[in-house]
Structures are given as structure tokens and as C-alpha cells.
Amino acid sequence: MSTVDTVIDRGRGMTTEQLLLLVVGLGAFLLLGDLIIGILNGTYSISRVARYVVEGTLYGLIIGLAGIGLSMTYSILNFANFAHGDYVTSGAFFGWGVTYLVAGWGAASFGHLVLVAPQRGVGGAQLEIAITSTPFAIMAGLLVAGIGTALFVYLIDRIVYKPMRGSGGIPLLITSIGVAFALRYIIVFVYSNRTRGTTLGGLPSFDLLLVDGWVSIDVHDGTLIVAAVALMLGVHLMLQRTKLGKAMRAMSDNRDLALVTGIPTEQIIRWTWMIGGGLAGSAGYLMVLWTGTIDWQFGWLLLLLIFAAVILGGIGSIYGAIFGGLIIGISMHLSMVWLPGGDFTTITAFLIMILVLMIKPSGLFGGKTTA
Amino acid sequence: MSDTEIESPEVPNDAADPDPQRNDIELSVDGLVKRFGGITAVDGASFEVESGAMTGLIGPNGAGKSTTFHCITGIHRPDGGTVRFQGRDITGIRPYECADYGLVRTFQIAREMANMTVLENLMLPAQNQSGEQLWRSVLPFARQEVEREERELLERVWEVLEFFEIEHIAEEKAGNLSGGQRKLLEMARALMIEPEMLLLDEPFAGVNPTLEHKLLDHIHELREEGYTFLIVEHDMDLIMENCERVIVMHQGSVLAEGAPETITSNEQVIEAYLGGEV
Amino acid sequence: MSTNTTDRRAQLESLWEHDAVKILAVFGTIYITYALVGLALGYSLDGIVNTLRRMTYLIAVYGMVTLALNLHWGYTGLFNIGIAGFMAVGLYVTMILAKPADPTGAAQYAGLGLPMPIAIIGGVVAAGLAGLIVAIPALRLRADYFAITTIAFAEIVRLGITSGALQEFTIFGTELGTGGGRGLIRNYGDPMNVIFELEVFSSFVDLTNSLFGFGPTQARALAYSMVLVLVLVGIYWLIQRTSRSPFGRVLKAIREDEEAAQSLGKNTNHFKIKVFVLGCALMGLAGILWRFRRTGVTPEAFRPHVTFYIWIALIIGGAGSNTGSVLGSGLFVAILFEGPQYFRRLVDQVVTFGDAPNTFAGSVAPILSGDVAPFVRYTFEEFTTLQFVLMGVALIVLMHRRPEGLLGHREETAAAIPLTRRPGDESTAGRGGDSS
Amino acid sequence: MSMLDVNGLDAGYGDLQILSDVDLTVAEEEYVVIVGPNGAGKSTAMKSVFGLTTYMGGSVEFREEEITGRTPDEIIHQGIGYVPQNDNVFASLTVEENLEMGAYILDEVPEDALESVYDQFPILRERKDQKAGSMSGGQQQMVAMGRALMLDPDLLLLDEPSAGLAPDLVDEMFDHVDAINDNGTALLVVEQNAKKALRRCDRGYVLVQGQNRYVDSGDALLNDEEVRQQFLGG
Amino acid sequence: IGDEDEVGGDGPDVLNIIGYPESGIQIFRDFYSDHDNGTEIIVPDGMQDGDLPNEVGNDMENVTGTGPSSDGPNEDAYTDLYEDAYDATPGVFTAHTFDAVAVCILANIAAGENDGEAIRGQMRRIANPNGDEYGPGELEEAAAAAADGDDINYQGASSTVDFDDVGDPAEAAYDVWELGGDGIETVDTVTFEGSDPGGEMDDDSPGGTDRDDVMVSMLLPETGDLGQLGTPMVQAGELAADQFDGTDFDIDLQVEDTETDEDTTISNGGALIDAGYPSIVGAGSSGNTVSFVGDSSSANVVQCSPSSTALSLSDIDDDGYFFRTAPSDLLQGQVMAEVAANRLGAETVATMYVNNDYGQQLSEQFVSAFEDEQGGEGLNQVSFESEQGSYSGELESALSD
Numbered sequence A: 001m002s003t004v005d006t007v008i009d010r011g012r013g014m015t016t017e018q019l020l021l022l023v024v025g026l027g028a029f030l031l032l033g034d035l036i037i038g039i040l041n042g043t044y045s046i047s048r049v050a051r052y053v054v055e056g057t058l059y060g061l062i063i064g065l066a067g068i069g070l071s072m073t074y075s076i077l078n079f080a081n082f083a084h085g086d087y088v089t090s091g092a093f094f095g096w097g098v099t100y101l102v103a104g105w106g107a108a109s110f111g112h113l114v115l116v117a118p119q120r121g122v123g124g125a126q127l128e129i130a131i132t133s134t135p136f137a138i139m140a141g142l143l144v145a146g147i148g149t150a151l152f153v154y155l156i157d158r159i160v161y162k163p164m165r166g167s168g169g170i171p172l173l174i175t176s177i178g179v180a181f182a183l184r185y186i187i188v189f190v191y192s193n194r195t196r197g198t199t200l201g202g203l204p205s206f207d208l209l210l211v212d213g214w215v216s217i218d219v220h221d222g223t224l225i226v227a228a229v230a231l232m233l234g235v236h237l238m239l240q241r242t243k244l245g246k247a248m249r250a251m252s253d254n255r256d257l258a259l260v261t262g263i264p265t266e267q268i269i270r271w272t273w274m275i276g277g278g279l280a281g282s283a284g285y286l287m288v289l290w291t292g293t294i295d296w297q298f299g300w301l302l303l304l305l306i307f308a309a310v311i312l313g314g315i316g317s318i319y320g321a322i323f324g325g326l327i328i329g330i331s332m333h334l335s336m337v338w339l340p341g342g343d344f345t346t347i348t349a350f351l352i353m354i355l356v357l358m359i360k361p362s363g364l365f366g367g368k369t370t371a
Numbered sequence B: 001m002s003d004t005e006i007e008s009p010e011v012p013n014d015a016a017d018p019d020p021q022r023n024d025i026e027l028s029v030d031g032l033v034k035r036f037g038g039i040t041a042v043d044g045a046s047f048e049v050e051s052g053a054m055t056g057l058i059g060p061n062g063a064g065k066s067t068t069f070h071c072i073t074g075i076h077r078p079d080g081g082t083v084r085f086q087g088r089d090i091t092g093i094r095p096y097e098c099a100d101y102g103l104v105r106t107f108q109i110a111r112e113m114a115n116m117t118v119l120e121n122l123m124l125p126a127q128n129q130s131g132e133q134l135w136r137s138v139l140p141f142a143r144q145e146v147e148r149e150e151r152e153l154l155e156r157v158w159e160v161l162e163f164f165e166i167e168h169i170a171e172e173k174a175g176n177l178s179g180g181q182r183k184l185l186e187m188a189r190a191l192m193i194e195p196e197m198l199l200l201d202e203p204f205a206g207v208n209p210t211l212e213h214k215l216l217d218h219i220h221e222l223r224e225e226g227y228t229f230l231i232v233e234h235d236m237d238l239i240m241e242n243c244e245r246v247i248v249m250h251q252g253s254v255l256a257e258g259a260p261e262t263i264t265s266n267e268q269v270i271e272a273y274l275g276g277e278v
Numbered sequence C: 001m002s003t004n005t006t007d008r009r010a011q012l013e014s015l016w017e018h019d020a021v022k023i024l025a026v027f028g029t030i031y032i033t034y035a036l037v038g039l040a041l042g043y044s045l046d047g048i049v050n051t052l053r054r055m056t057y058l059i060a061v062y063g064m065v066t067l068a069l070n071l072h073w074g075y076t077g078l079f080n081i082g083i084a085g086f087m088a089v090g091l092y093v094t095m096i097l098a099k100p101a102d103p104t105g106a107a108q109y110a111g112l113g114l115p116m117p118i119a120i121i122g123g124v125v126a127a128g129l130a131g132l133i134v135a136i137p138a139l140r141l142r143a144d145y146f147a148i149t150t151i152a153f154a155e156i157v158r159l160g161i162t163s164g165a166l167q168e169f170t171i172f173g174t175e176l177g178t179g180g181g182r183g184l185i186r187n188y189g190d191p192m193n194v195i196f197e198l199e200v201f202s203s204f205v206d207l208t209n210s211l212f213g214f215g216p217t218q219a220r221a222l223a224y225s226m227v228l229v230l231v232l233v234g235i236y237w238l239i240q241r242t243s244r245s246p247f248g249r250v251l252k253a254i255r256e257d258e259e260a261a262q263s264l265g266k267n268t269n270h271f272k273i274k275v276f277v278l279g280c281a282l283m284g285l286a287g288i289l290w291r292f293r294r295t296g297v298t299p300e301a302f303r304p305h306v307t308f309y310i311w312i313a314l315i316i317g318g319a320g321s322n323t324g325s326v327l328g329s330g331l332f333v334a335i336l337f338e339g340p341q342y343f344r345r346l347v348d349q350v351v352t353f354g355d356a357p358n359t360f361a362g363s364v365a366p367i368l369s370g371d372v373a374p375f376v377r378y379t380f381e382e383f384t385t386l387q388f389v390l391m392g393v394a395l396i397v398l399m400h401r402r403p404e405g406l407l408g409h410r411e412e413t414a415a416a417i418p419l420t421r422r423p424g425d426e427s428t429a430g431r432g433g434d435s436s
Numbered sequence D: 001m002s003m004l005d006v007n008g009l010d011a012g013y014g015d016l017q018i019l020s021d022v023d024l025t026v027a028e029e030e031y032v033v034i035v036g037p038n039g040a041g042k043s044t045a046m047k048s049v050f051g052l053t054t055y056m057g058g059s060v061e062f063r064e065e066e067i068t069g070r071t072p073d074e075i076i077h078q079g080i081g082y083v084p085q086n087d088n089v090f091a092s093l094t095v096e097e098n099l100e101m102g103a104y105i106l107d108e109v110p111e112d113a114l115e116s117v118y119d120q121f122p123i124l125r126e127r128k129d130q131k132a133g134s135m136s137g138g139q140q141q142m143v144a145m146g147r148a149l150m151l152d153p154d155l156l157l158l159d160e161p162s163a164g165l166a167p168d169l170v171d172e173m174f175d176h177v178d179a180i181n182d183n184g185t186a187l188l189v190v191e192q193n194a195k196k197a198l199r200r201c202d203r204g205y206v207l208v209q210g211q212n213r214y215v216d217s218g219d220a221l222l223n224d225e226e227v228r229q230q231f232l233g234g
Numbered sequence E: 001i002g003d004e005d006e007v008g009g010d011g012p013d014v015l016n017i018i019g020y021p022e023s024g025i026q027i028f029r030d031f032y033s034d035h036d037n038g039t040e041i042i043v044p045d046g047m048q049d050g051d052l053p054n055e056v057g058n059d060m061e062n063v064t065g066t067g068p069s070s071d072g073p074n075e076d077a078y079t080d081l082y083e084d085a086y087d088a089t090p091g092v093f094t095a096h097t098f099d100a101v102a103v104c105i106l107a108n109i110a111a112g113e114n115d116g117e118a119i120r121g122q123m124r125r126i127a128n129p130n131g132d133e134y135g136p137g138e139l140e141e142a143a144a145a146a147a148d149g150d151d152i153n154y155q156g157a158s159s160t161v162d163f164d165d166v167g168d169p170a171e172a173a174y175d176v177w178e179l180g181g182d183g184i185e186t187v188d189t190v191t192f193e194g195s196d197p198g199g200e201m202d203d204d205s206p207g208g209t210d211r212d213d214v215m216v217s218m219l220l221p222e223t224g225d226l227g228q229l230g231t232p233m234v235q236a237g238e239l240a241a242d243q244f245d246g247t248d249f250d251i252d253l254q255v256e257d258t259e260t261d262e263d264t265t266i267s268n269g270g271a272l273i274d275a276g277y278p279s280i281v282g283a284g285s286s287g288n289t290v291s292f293v294g295d296s297s298s299a300n301v302v303q304c305s306p307s308s309t310a311l312s313l314s315d316i317d318d319d320g321y322f323f324r325t326a327p328s329d330l331l332q333g334q335v336m337a338e339v340a341a342n343r344l345g346a347e348t349v350a351t352m353y354v355n356n357d358y359g360q361q362l363s364e365q366f367v368s369a370f371e372d373e374q375g376g377e378g379l380n381q382v383s384f385e386s387e388q389g390s391y392s393g394e395l396e397s398a399l400s401d
């Protein structure tokens, strides 16, 4: 399959690609230049640009965190999992159910709490959920989001993907679309399709005066940064320090050979799903903590951006996923400097992804599988 | 093209080596270079193949034989050097253009279209089929012409099937064929293009001896009809017995070139390739 | 006796091999079932005919798109999940071209006021062009990257037409617009007027009136569905011809092994682009026919799920088979798309459920004490949600149990003539001496 | 007493039966070679020992224990190593990482085993940080063998270790194989370089169309006129 | 560096956020966490949800709202009915739904048959002036009168329910509300004498009691973006149908969900038409209504929306089959402009609107009314997509100067 790409890539495509790279590079350079000049001469407000960068970074961390899992399953099982976004949503619901329970035990019925208030009534604001007021509930929620999703994702693998182990990437991709559909609406069935607020408003925040305005980072922004970075670091260490990481690379290289080498491939696949799922669930939980709302399809809406990040960074590379997430997040927000309003943020992300695919289909960190 | 180009490959080269029968050179490769990242797979290889002859291309693993084929037939674009076919510069040609010129290659591992029948496989390569234009295939009046061509083509396909003695599997799916039959199909398919020269990449690798003899017979028959062959092969006996000339590649360049006898006694070749024992 | 039954069985089986029989059998079943459902729901005759008409309309439109997708995926192996985008381009361009130049009434945005046939051609061409724009960069990519690029493209199209920037724009001094999120309201005449104004059409109106008690507008809707079926047949024919030709043979070869096809002298990129553009144009056409007679269109209609519907239809029918594509669309519409709702209405008719619990928790808790009724009620209340679950599960089960779909296992011969017998052998020779 | 005992094995892929009633035995420290035409089922026989084919009948016993139905990692635990025919290195892992993978089932990388592999193939020590995929064909073959030796197996299955190697490398490879056998490891080797292999082995099998055709000592097979004519190219 | 004047910025005095609660929660959260610089906010009917402060986690004191009021002559009678039945205060558009269902049923009775065309001819005979007046509590009497062929004048819960020549309500009233401790608190009501009642209607009513069930249906959002607003509306509609319990007529009321989704609206609406319902109360959001009007009118089915307020629906091509009991946003734009200028003292305004028919048009109406009638200045009009994870970008743009 990819030999054809090789034909074009290694062949005549080279020059057009370099040309494209040049054009894109030039474009990026001009935009950056414009941004700097604009800031210097006051056309663009510094604080506004800074706010975009901060927002974008936070968003990018979530995309990147969720992206690591997608990237891992993508490279080891060799398929683009379209259900990953809904894993993110599931995780958020699992985790927030627990947060509600811990924070609001007795304040409402068990069902109401564990289903994250499927109906109006006692919600996050009444339970005063915030890292400052209910740190334990949030920690418990995050933990459950991670572990619960890991187990849940493993279960899905057992039921859905395991019987198809030998199939190619495309049948698996199609199947994952089915999983995505089913899962998303099962979430609606169980949790209802109501959007709800999950946290207390008016959180303590750290405000920074930046020449012409404020940039504020509240405690949940901070929590997101700390938790996301810690999780990323944790995964990094886990893959570096244990032979799991190498085995994963070996498997993404050549699954049959791994099997006869004595690597317990099923066990590695299990771990891959579980780590990927756990990260997806945690990302979902943190996203909800950060935005303060939860609904049944936020993960799905995030999915294409996660794909964009993973492809941008290069499939199979966790640094690639993180880096890709940050680029996507920040550029989406920065695009608003030139294209005000939210109309073009997503378009910007997709265009960047398509450009990268055209110039460097293996992604920025492509080939360097960095477990 | 690239700085590694050794010298102008044009006339001067030929002039330096006054060859009275210049037209008899079917394919000439000059200073071919191909790099993959840090690896230089082909490093300035130059050689010529005479028309109507059967030439062997040998060399150790990784010498760059397959890569040379890839560069000649446009699967890869060379980083330097020129390729001429029948006097025409075809460097950096696209694979499909290559077939247009009458230069066709087979693959080291047979690449049949597994889900198409043998007949479909053999009808596929025919060149200049007007039915490959969408509108002709669809519009009624043009369609008649297409169908006529198809009938003619089918006749030819049967001739080729007969030639290779595989009529009995005509309606079989290619994916169900045995390894040997696949090799036959691969070669038959190349012939359907009506090429002038065939590049065969290890056509006998993994083919059992009986079948091998049969294939060789076919090849000799074709040679008599005027086809030119360039064959990559590891089996020295086969090369010795069947080729007029042998080219030895080593580390991306041509180490020696000449009649089989001279090659086997060439010190360098023995050292680099044949090892102590022949 | 037993031989007799096996004979009959064999006969039936061989009958089933005919596409026409399959289509008749499947669609016959669908239509009869729905007619019965209509009866059970107490619909009047015109209601039943109307139900079947809407079903036909949906099947025809989905069928067209599925056929186009089959051309992409089934024949050539191009994994297109940006279908909704191409449909949107077709429809929007047609509407903008056809809308009168001076907006009146509810229709806020001006168009070019071109005649309908030209507008349709414009829309189809635009969808094809969109295909070209996607194809050039994307065709070099691996199937999964290609897929992601196409879905990203579709989202770019949808978000683009939604955006304020294109809500109203000026091109060569003419004011045009996509209407942004509010969409476009149709203010050109009924595009089918060419037919409706024909003399014979009035007798059709009379006929349907006397048969089903239809008014003229219902007669028109019925006639429109029939037109759609004709278009579907046309597209089926077109794709069937395309695949049974040297052109189709190359497509098949590309799907099998693109590099080998190139070495056999086929400019595969050329073929891929052609076929991608053709498929996209057909998707555009389907998009146009889907909505251009409606009062209005909004970008919402082109969210990605439309694309997934088409994929489900294709997988049901089996990639690679045109007949399968049509059957798949029929089954998708009848069973997965419309079916659950009719099932719900039927059940509603027969059983009266009390008040359902408001939440899942409320429905599950009583199960512990052995009372499943609340859960059943809740499930029923949430039927629409479960319909989507059903679609997803159907896709999974299909991929597990029958990944080749109903008819995908059957390979159609890629040649303009039948490749069964050797030309000029006994049978032809036996038929007459003219060959010698 | 034999170590590996394959008895009346039927196996294949999915519904497709390739092997019928195949018998193979390997005694402790023995060097056994399988030859035969392409597609005869030689690789299939090896894969069957490792449980990688569809089992259809017969038995595979290792030290008198039935091992059909076990997973590859269990079989490796028993002391069998396997080097497949093609694609037998992890291309994107370094040489050392490849070797480490060979000892995956152990909790820790056995340093002495690593050293002994390096001693046997010094070139691997030199190149230990190179990506295995960028090594030459012969070197890759060494990596693959080295990886299988990491657990110091009692029985090693080698599928065409000399395939596709240039003539000079072929001999080198045979020497390595001999050395492994000299260290006490029993070998079951598939070879297309039939003459050379038979010359060195203790016993040889000729497999044709999924069935045993001949079994005898290497020399006997080499001297058998019929075998020579049909399978060894005269 | 930088322009000193920009410190502190001077964005709009009032920001109008037009949308639905589902996105509103996120928008307000983003507003309060990052963009709250004292700007006053005004919101229309779509956001009239007393639960918002709970979900947002803020008391939302700076928010003022408007919305079609149920300020009909019989508002109280209706409120009592509703509270009795459901033990809750009636929400926005519930009165309009009640009225729509009531009028559809009465017109059906007057027409004497389940026929859309006949009902279309009776809608104004039932609702418009002339004839005896009946309110929500007197529907049994009204039914009897209609069956007798009398010309009656239904006096609704939401308004007098008089249709003008395009089928819009001739009179409209708007509440100005604020979010208080326990939900919506109406602080003012503005009444418009809009256009004159009028338009085509039949000259007499066949009426009669000896007939089949009276068929009427609702096509409203019970789920999706508007699920929270739609569910009480459906309840109000059912309440209206219940009022006919004591009459000679059996009411066949069928409810279908739009899911606030275009495809579902078309599909489920189509099924209602097929089932023979001659009148459909719905759809909820303007976008869905616009896509369905063609279907209903071409099948000769009366469609009466209780909540679709987009301007475009006034003169949509409907062959006279489309009515609504909710007033066009032409008026709400004026009310909001008035409130922004006078009550909130704004000189500059900006809008952030959901990118659909309703949002776009109301935003335009509001800004032009604010500029033309109040002499203020409209700054940014920023659209947004529903269902996003963050609206900071939109808020940033809307609040910039």
C-alpha cells in the first residue's frame, strides 16, 4: 500500500513538496512576523495574544493527552480508532459521577449523583465542586476516570476488536465507527443528553497584568496543567523504564515476529488499550474540569482535532502527540488574531493537518517512535 | 540534475568507446545514483545491454540490483545519472510511461491481482485501449468500438495463455494459483504489453527446477523473436548457461562486466561475490 | 419427492442469482411490510402511499450516494469519508446559481437566477471540482490518512458555509450568499416544473387523485420520487458500464496493487483522479436531488453522520457490488433509518406504557427489586437514542459476521464483454460456418 | 529418546490443509535438516511446532509433553527458539534492543547470555546501537539468530538461514549454525541450500507436498540417486 | 509600547447573547471566568431558563432577558391550569403551545372534518375578532359553539391570538425578566399592537358533532438543544387537549420529537402527515420549522408553530398553511434594543448569536433597532456554533472594541 506513496514521495514529488514547504514556511514566517510587528506597534493587544496562547496551550494539553492514547493504538494495532473521542466522553462521565458522589454524598440520590445529574437539580455548583473546595472528590474522580476508562476500553477490545485481530486497518476503522456511534448514544441513554455545569463558578485565579490587559489563570487551569504534565511524564517514564515500551515498538514494527519472539502480544495489546484508554478518560475528565461543563458529545467533537494533532506529530510518537496537540491548540486560538470569532478555528486546525500531510506525511516526529 | 553526475552521458561516451553498432544498445545506464537517507544503494552504476541478448545482473545481497531496476523503470527517481532506452533519455521516467516505451519489468515477488481472474489479469496490461477512457466505455456508440477491441484483445490473451500452457486456469482467480503459476502469470502479463525489453527480477527465485526449465525455454523462444532480457539472478549455474553477458554489481556500482567465463575467473568478483567455492 | 424439493430449491437458488430478482424480492418485502405497518397504524390509503413514497425517495437518494461511494471504495479502494461535504457543495452551488438575482420575501440572499438545468450542471461540476481539489493532495496518502483528509475537508466545507464570512459575499460584483447557519431558503420555482407543466402530467394528477385521493402537490411528490428512481437506475447503469470496461479493469487493478498496475503502463493517478472526481460529482448530484425541492437547506444537514449512514448502507450491501449498494440502501433506510420509528409507533399503538422514569438510574433501580417495567418504559421512551445505538451495533456485527456484506463476495467481471468462453472455440464454431 | 516428536501432524491455514501426516523427530543435540521444493510445507511444519498454524490432527510433543495449543511464549519457556524465514528483525529497534526482546519472557535481561551472543557474533557488538533495519541481509540474519539464542534454547528452529545470502555469506552462516549445534543446541533447519545442509547435518527429511517423502542420514540422502535427481538438482 | 488608551478596553456597554441554554451554560461560564469586565448582558427568549444560574455557578446578576410573554387576556386562568396539572410554573412558550393546540382543535371542530385545507379556512374564524370570546378555561364551551358553526374568538393564554394576514400573531407582548434567586422574575412587560388581524378565511363553519376523532399533532423538541424548553411545551399542549375531555369529541393527539434536528423533524413530521394529522403544532426552533413548512403546506396540512420566531417565517412560501402563536423577532429586536438603551443605559452594543435562522435575524434586528430607533452604536456581531468546548474566542471578539 505505502509503496505507492514511496513512489511519489521519493520521486518527483520531492520538488513540489519542497516548494510547498517553502510556501508554508514563508506563510508561517510572515504571520509570525506580522504578529510581532502587530504587537510592537499596538495593532494587536499583547494581553489578548497572551490570552490566546494560554487558552490554546490548555486546549492543546488536553488534545495531546488524549492523543497519546490514540497514537499508541494507531501504531500498534494499525488502525485509526474513530471511537477514541467517545472514550474521552465516557471517561469524563465515569470520573465525574464519582466526583459528584464524593462531593455530594447525601445531597441527592445516588442515581442522580453517579449519573452526573442527568436531570436538573443538584449540580456541580451546588456541590461546590472545585479543586480548592473539594480536592479529594476531584482526585478520586480523576483516578476513576483513568482506571475506569482503561478497564472499559479493555472490555470493548475484548468484545469488539479481539475477534477481528487479523483484519486489516480499514475493517477495524469501519468497526470503530460503529463503536463510536453505539457508545455515544449509549452515553445518552445512560446519562441523558443534557449539558450540565459541573463546577463552582468564580474560582480563585492568578491574574497577570500584561501591559494592556489581564491574563488570568484560575485554579482549574492550573490543575489541568499540573495533571496533564504529570500524566505525560508518567507515561513517558513508564514506557522508558519498563520493557513494555520496547515491546510496544517491537510490536508496531512486526507483530508476527513479536509473537514468535515470545512477546505476549495479547498482553501488550491489552496494556496499550488500557494506557490509551486511561489517558483518554483522564483527558476527558480534565477537559470537563477545565471547561466546567459536560455533555454527551464533547469527545466526539474533539476527535478530529485529536487526529489532527496525532498526524501532525507523527503516529506512534508520544512526544509527537503532545507537540501536535499544543500546535493545534495554540494555532486554533491564535488564528483568531486574524480571523476574529470562532468561525475559523476548527478550519485552521484541519488545514494545518492537511498541509502537514502533504509536506510530511509521516508527521513532524514521524519515524522516530518514541516510547 | 545532480552534482554526482559523472560526466555528460551523451555522445562523447559512445565516441570514446567506438562501437560500430550503436543501435544495438537497447538500454544504457550511466552513473546511476540512488540514495536512501544515509545509504547509497546505487552508487554510480554504468552498464549497457545489447539488443536481443540475454544479460545477467548478479551481485551480493544489497548490491543495488533491485534498486537499479526500480530506478530504470521509474519506481524510484534516481538521484543522479542517466538511463537511456533505445537511444532515448528516460531518466526519471514514470513507471507507466516506461511500459509505453516497451520496457517492462517483473517483480521479485510476483504481484498478481489476486481478486481478478487470470483473464482479467492478462487483459489489464494491454496498451492503448480506447476503453480505458471513461466516456468511451460509457457512451453507446463508442462502447461498440470498445467491445470490438476487447474481443480482439481476448484473442491475444488466449494466444499468450497457450504459449505458457496455462489455458486451463484462465478463469481462475489469480490469488488461487500456485507459486509457479503465479510466476508464469507474471511473465505472461508482462508480455501482454508487447514490450521490447523485459527486466526480470529473480524470476526463478523459489521456483522448482522443472518449472524453471520450462520458463527458460519460454524465455529462449521469446529471445528468438527479438526480445531483450535483463535478468537478476543468484543462481550462478543458470546465469552461466543462459546469458551471453553478465554484469556484476557490488556496493552499488558495476564491478565487472563481460562474458560469463571471464566473469567467473575475475578475481574481484570471486572475492566479492562468489566466495571461495563455486 | 425429495429430489423434487431439492430441485425446486436449486431452482430458487439459481433464480436468486439474478440481480433483478434480488432487488424485487428485497424491495417487495420492504414495501409490503411498510404497507402493512401503515394499515396497522390506521393510515388511510393516501397515507400509506405517501409513506412508501417517502421511503422510495430516501432509498433512491441514499442509493445514488452509495453507488458513488461504491465506485470510490468498492472499485478503486479510495476511502472517502467526506461524502457529506461533496453533497453540500453540489446542493449549495445549485441553489446559489438557481436562486433569483433579487431576493424577495423570506429568501434573504441573492443568487444568479440561472435556469435550473444549468444550475444543476453547475452544482455537479462544482462537486466534481471539489473532488479534484481534494484528490490532488490527498490521493498520494495512505488509505487511513486519505480518509481523515476527506472528513476534514467535509468539515471545512460545512463550517465554511456556516461561517459568517460566506453568509453573504460578492463575486464579480454580484451579491451572493450561503446564508451562514441559517441556510438558504428556496425561492425559485419548483425545479420539477418542466415535468409538472407537461400536458400528460395533469392526467397523472387525475390518476393519483382517483387512485389514492392525492392532491396535486402529493402527485408531484410522487412523480418526483419516480424521477429519482429513474436517476438511480441511470447512475446504476453508468457505474455498471464503468466497471465492466477496460476502465473498470484498471480501477480494480488499482485496488489490488497500485504499483504493479503502474508498472503495467497504467497512469494510476490519472485513473484515481478521474474516478474520484466522477464519484464526487455523483455525490453532488445526489445532494442536489436530496434537498433542492425543499423549502430550505441549512448546513446542519451535512454533519458527518450522513457520511456514516452511507457507509453503513454500503457495508450492508457489500462493497464492490452495485446491486449490493442499492439493496444496502434499501435495507438501511427501511430497517435502520425509518424502521425503529415505525416500530415505536406500532408498539405505541398496541401498548400503553405508563409514565417512564426520567433517568436511567430511575429505570434501573427497580430492577434490583425485580421490577423491569420502568426499565422497559424508559427504554421505549429513549427509543430514538437507541436507534443510533442500533446503527452502531449493526455496523460492528456486520464487520464481524459478514464483512463482505450481502453481495460483496461476488466479483463482477471487469471487461466490456463476457469473459466466459474462449472466442472462436467449439460453441461459436458450432453455431455456424461463418467464422471460417 | 527424542526431544521433539511430531507425529502424524495435519495442519494448515484456515480451511486449507497443507501438511498431512507429517512425522519429524529431533533428538537432544541433534542437527536435523528439512529440504524440499517450494511450497512443500517446510515453513508450515516449523510454524506448526510453534502453534502458528491451524491444527488439524496429530501430535507435537516436546520432551514427552504435548505442546499443541500452547502460545508461542509458553513454547519459548519450554526451551524452543524459532527464527522465521523472512522479516525476522525488528527494523526500528537497535541491535541490542532486538536481542533484549529475545529475553522478553525473563524479568531481566540476562547479561551473560547477551555477552555470549556478542562473542559469537562480534559484529553485533560493534553495531549494537544501530537500527537493525539498516543492517545488511547477512547481519540481520545474525541478529535474528542472536535473538533466538538469548534464552539459550535447547532446540532451535531455523527457517532458511542462508536464503537470499550471497555465496560468500552462505558459508559463513553455515559455520555459525554449526557452532550453535556444537554448543549443545539441537537444531531443526529448513534449507534450500540442500547439498550444503545435508552435508553437515545428522539427519535429513525430504518433505514434498505436505508429506514426508524420505528420511535418512544427510549423507545417505546426498548419495541417493533419486533424491539427487528430483530435489537437489542433479 | 502599546496604546495606553487600550488599557481596560472599552468594549460594548451591553452584550446581547442569543442562543439556547445548552450552549449558554458554557458561554456564561467562559464569560464569568475570563471576560467579566462589568459588561451588562441581555438575552432573548432562547435563554429564558431559570436554571441557568445553577448550571453556570453564578447568580448572573448582570443578565437581563426578554421573551414573548404569556400576557394574554387569560394568562392567569392558564397559569392556574398549568400549575394544577404539573405543579410547576409554566415556562417560556408553554402558553403559546397551549394556544396553538387549542386553536388547531377548535378549527378542526369548526371544519367538521380532519382536513387540512378546511382547517386552514377556520383558523382565523376561531381565533380572530368577531364572535363570542372563550378562554383557556372555557374550551368545552368553545368546542360546542364551534361545532354549532358559530364564529368564535379564542382569547388565549399567550395573547388574544389573532392572526394577521401572514399568519403571525397580530398582537405581541414581551416580558423583561431577570434571573432571581428562584428563577425567572418578570420585571416589566411591553405590549405591541402589531399588525391588524386579518387574512383569508372561510365564510362559515360546517361544524357538527357526529364525526371521527379530532386529530391534532405536536412536533416539538423533547431532546436535543431545545429539549429543556420543549418538554414543558409538550406538556402545555397536552394540557390543552385535555381541556376537551368533557366534550362530544375524542381528541387524537399525537406527539413526535424533533430532537432539535432537521432530519428528524422532516422524518417524524412526514410520518405525522402520512398518518393523516391535518394540523401540526410545531416545530420548535425556527431552523427546523423552515425546513418543514414546505412539506406540510404541500400536503395541505396546517402547521402552527408556538415558538419559531424567525422573521423569515412571516413571508415564507406556505400557501397560507403556516401560522404561529409566537411573535416574530422583528418585535423582540425592538424590545431588546429599547431595554438595552433605556433600562441598561447602553450607548454601544454587541451581539453574540447562535449561527442559525433565529440567532442571525434577531441579532440583525436588535442592532438595527438599536442604531435606528435608539440612536446607539452597534459594534460586533459574532456568531457561534453550538456544542463547543470553549467560547472564549467568540467572547473575546464580541467584547473587543
Ligand SMILES: Nc1ncnc2c1ncn2[C@@H]1O[C@H](COP(=O)(O)OP(=O)(O)OP(=O)(O)O)[C@@H](O)[C@H]1O
Pocket: B036, B039, B040, B041, B042, B059, B060, B061, B062, B063, B064, B065, B066, B067, B068, D136, D137, D164
Ligand atoms: N526503500 C528503501 N529504503 C531504504 N533503503 C533501501 C530501500 N530499498 C533498498 N534499500 C537499501 O539499498 C540497498 C540495495 O538494495 P537492493 O534491494 O537494490 O539490493 P539487491 O541487490 O536487489 O539485493 P537482493 O539480492 O537481496 O535482492 C540495500 O542496502 C537496501 O537495504
Ligand SMILES: Nc1ncnc2c1ncn2[C@@H]1O[C@H](COP(=O)(O)OP(=O)(O)OP(=O)(O)O)[C@@H](O)[C@H]1O
Pocket: B206, D013, D016, D018, D036, D037, D038, D039, D040, D041, D042, D043, D044, D045, D085, D192
Ligand atoms: N499464511 C498462509 N495462508 C495460507 N496459505 C499459506 C500461508 N503460508 C503458506 N501458505 C501456503 O502453504 C503452502 C506451504 O507453504 P510453506 O511456506 O510451508 O512452504 P515452504 O516449503 O516453506 O516453501 P519455501 O521453500 O518457498 O519457503 C504453500 O502452498 C503456501 O502457498
Ligand SMILES: CC(C)C[C@H](N)C(=O)O
Pocket: E045, E046, E047, E093, E226, E229, E284, E285, E286, E287, E307, E308, E309, E310, E358
Ligand atoms: C424555542 C425557542 C427558543 C426557539 C426560538 N425562538 C427560535 O426561533 O429558534
Ligand SMILES: [Mg+2]
Pocket: B065, B066, B067, B108
Ligand atoms: Mg533484489
Ligand SMILES: [Mg+2]
Pocket: D042, D043, D044, D085, D159
Ligand atoms: Mg519456507
